[in-house]
Amino acid sequence: MKIESDSNDITEHPHDVKPRPYLCTVCDKRFTRKGDLKQHKQIHTGDTLYSCTQCEKRFTNQDYLTRHMNVHSSKYKCTECGKCFNRNHDLTVHRRSHSGDKPFECTVCSKRFTTSSHLVVHSRIHSGEKPHKCPECDKAFTQSGHLNTHMRGHTGDKPYKCSLCDKSFRWFSNLCSHKRQVHSNRRPHDCRYCGKWFKCSLYLKRHVYTHTGAKPYSCRHCSDCFTHYDTLKTHLLKSHNEGTCFTCHICQKKFSYVGHLKDHVLRHEGVKPYVCDECSRSFCTAGELKSHQLKHSNYKQFCCGSCGGYFKHKRTVVSHFSRCSIKLGYVHIFARQN
Numbered sequence: 001m002k003i004e005s006d007s008n009d010i011t012e013h014p015h016d017v018k019p020r021p022y023l024c025t026v027c028d029k030r031f032t033r034k035g036d037l038k039q040h041k042q043i044h045t046g047d048t049l050y051s052c053t054q055c056e057k058r059f060t061n062q063d064y065l066t067r068h069m070n071v072h073s074s075k076y077k078c079t080e081c082g083k084c085f086n087r088n089h090d091l092t093v094h095r096r097s098h099s100g101d102k103p104f105e106c107t108v109c110s111k112r113f114t115t116s117s118h119l120v121v122h123s124r125i126h127s128g129e130k131p132h133k134c135p136e137c138d139k140a141f142t143q144s145g146h147l148n149t150h151m152r153g154h155t156g157d158k159p160y161k162c163s164l165c166d167k168s169f170r171w172f173s174n175l176c177s178h179k180r181q182v183h184s185n186r187r188p189h190d191c192r193y194c195g196k197w198f199k200c201s202l203y204l205k206r207h208v209y210t211h212t213g214a215k216p217y218s219c220r221h222c223s224d225c226f227t228h229y230d231t232l233k234t235h236l237l238k239s240h241n242e243g244t245c246f247t248c249h250i251c252q253k254k255f256s257y258v259g260h261l262k263d264h265v266l267r268h269e270g271v272k273p274y275v276c277d278e279c280s281r282s283f284c285t286a287g288e289l290k291s292h293q294l295k296h297s298n299y300k301q302f303c304c305g306s307c308g309g310y311f312k313h314k315r316t317v318v319s320h321f322s323r324c325s326i327k328l329g330y331v332h333i334f335a336r337q338n
Contacts, residue, residue: 137245153258230256 022037023030026044031037042049042060050065051058054072059065067086070076076091077084080098085091093115096102102112104119108126113119121143124130130140132147136154141147149171152158158168160175164183169175180186180199187197189204193211198204206228209215215225217232221240226232233256236242245254246261250268255261263285266272272282274289278296283289 156258156262 021030022032022034024037024040024044026041029040031040039060049058049060050062052065052068052072057068059068070086071084074084076086076088078091078094078098080095083094085094096114102114104113104116105111106113106119106122106126108123111122113122124142130142132141132144133139134141134147134150134154136151139150141150152170158170160169160172162168162175162178162183164179167178169178177200184199187199189198189201190196191198191204191207191211193208196207198207209227215227217226217229218224219226219232219235219240221236221242224235224239226235237245237254237256246256246258247254248261248264248268250265253264255264266284272284274283274286275281276283276289276292276296278293281292283292
């Protein structure tokens, strides 16, 4: 059987030993031919020479445009759902989603896949191969896409921009969460213990831990357990010197996230970019400003699960709960609905 890869990413084929002497100086991607490098550079320069007259999409060469026009002509159309594709191979792969056909089988665990590229990535679980290494921290990944996403933590790149408020994000999932949480009042996830509603399933999951007392994230080096993964990640870095490390160049303090490092450096530099509209007081982080703004408001968002009392700050309700005369056996703290 001749296996055709459905991936356009040439770095996703670790067994290809062809020399790649042509290097892109922007993203360090390598190519076998000079023409391929020249065409690739148009992605970074923004050159788009060939435009589709029907949907205004733009392409770097005539071949891509010709292939794209097959979508509008319905040359490769799925008879099941009517979706159109620009290549017959893409249509063939898509049809497997309807038929359930998975022709590529793992020889180790017999798990089956719809495409050869998915099988290649899966096989690295068994081999332990991680061909894509980060040049900054030497962390390795099984897929080039995971490496590209990881690199944003070092570069600070935020390619996903909100069309409503111009705020930018490193990951597309964060942009989706931002739109749902900030620009939408929809709260589809409810807690089965107290009936509170949440915009994000992750927030609901974390909230349920306050009812159950569960700590699902355990340290592999010691017996410590944590409610949140971020807390475990910080613990691994500080206690066991493991994980991605961002070091302050002034005091050498280490952080798990580049955002925490940036906030920390602002304290050294004395920069306070977040200004209160009410009293013009400035702060280093957005969280400090949000906490301060509660002083100007009568809004009390944190509730004690024992007596039902409301408080402005979470630390206040935690302190109150320890002295509360009505005990329920667990700490039940939640934010009031908007």
